[in-house]
Amino acid sequence: MDIAALRAEQIATAGSVIRHDDFAFSHPGLIAGADVGFEQVGEVTRAAIALLRFPSLELFEFQVARITTTMPYIPGFLSFREYPVLLAAWDKLGRRPDLLLVDGHGISHPRRLGVASHFGLLVDIPTIGVAKRRLCGKFAPLAEAQGALAPLMDKGEQVALVWRSKLRCNPLFISPGHRAGLASALHWVQLCMRGYRLPEPTRWADAVASNRTAFQRWQQAREEADFFPPQ
DNA sequence: GCGACAG
DNA sequence: ATCTTGTCGC
Numbered sequence: 001m002d003i004a005a006l007r008a009e010q011i012a013t014a015g016s017v018i019r020h021d022d023f024a025f026s027h028p029g030l031i032a033g034a035d036v037g038f039e040q041v042g043e044v045t046r047a048a049i050a051l052l053r054f055p056s057l058e059l060f061e062f063q064v065a066r067i068t069t070t071m072p073y074i075p076g077f078l079s080f081r082e083y084p085v086l087l088a089a090w091d092k093l094g095r096r097p098d099l100l101l102v103d104g105h106g107i108s109h110p111r112r113l114g115v116a117s118h119f120g121l122l123v124d125i126p127t128i129g130v131a132k133r134r135l136c137g138k139f140a141p142l143a144e145a146q147g148a149l150a151p152l153m154d155k156g157e158q159v160a161l162v163w164r165s166k167l168r169c170n171p172l173f174i175s176p177g178h179r180a181g182l183a184s185a186l187h188w189v190q191l192c193m194r195g196y197r198l199p200e201p202t203r204w205a206d207a208v209a210s211n212r213t214a215f216q217r218w219q220q221a222r223e224e225a226d227f228f229p230p231q
Numbered sequence: 232g233c234g235a236c237a238g
Numbered sequence: 239a240t241c242t243t244g245t246c247g248c
Contacts, residue, residue, distance in 0.1 A: 078238055131238090134236090
């Protein structure tokens with residue numbers, strides 16, 4: 001792989017990212033979360049996309065895709081490692097969400113093309129980056145209280161909001177991915193919270209990808225409903 | 232030159 | 239990210 005070429009591609013592509021709301025998702029019907037994981041055995045990259053109803057935030061549909069890992073993890077080039085498998089999961093979806101929360105940064109990236117922005121641009125839907133750690137930029141120490149907020153500044157511009165989503169937890173880094181602005185990014189993430197550090201779409205994507213018990217119970221319940229449909 | 236560095 | 243035991247807190 002040619003990192004210099006990928007960097008040039010990022011710089012050229014970043015200019016197409018839309019950083020304001022130009023899409024009418026003021027009343028989204030479906031909000032999705034995406035998460036990518038890696039399996040040591042077989043060098044497999046796995047993606048899960050969970051579709052949730054809004055505003056109830058119930059799991060509605062999910063898809064999982066697995067492909068052979070194509071690239072190593074290199075800070076600043078995560079999207080090239082993750083977007084192929086994300087596209088594979090995306091293509092399996094029976095319905096398209098109005099908004100997608102991606103595990104990682106959006107424009108809070110050295111060249112303004114984190115995985116949330118890059119993938120959003122590829123499938124042309126509104127996306128928001130929800131990252132658990134900083135990649136670039138600086139921010140002032142955050143108050144302890146839940147809800148504490150600080151701008152993440154990089155090269156003289158605000159690229160994300162640092163938000164303590166839960167007491168005694170490290171803050172989240174919320175950035176516009178594509179077709180979203182800073183304020184609405186925070187707004188939608190806040191409407192997706194249910195008392196945990198991460199918003200529900202991301203939590204469900206992780207539960208699906210990791211086959212957690214919460215997801216197993218959901219799947220079990222759905223199978224029973226299919227065999228014994230309510231009158 | 233040295234440190235920092237999403238997942 | 240993944241691996242991985244016990245531990246702390248609600």
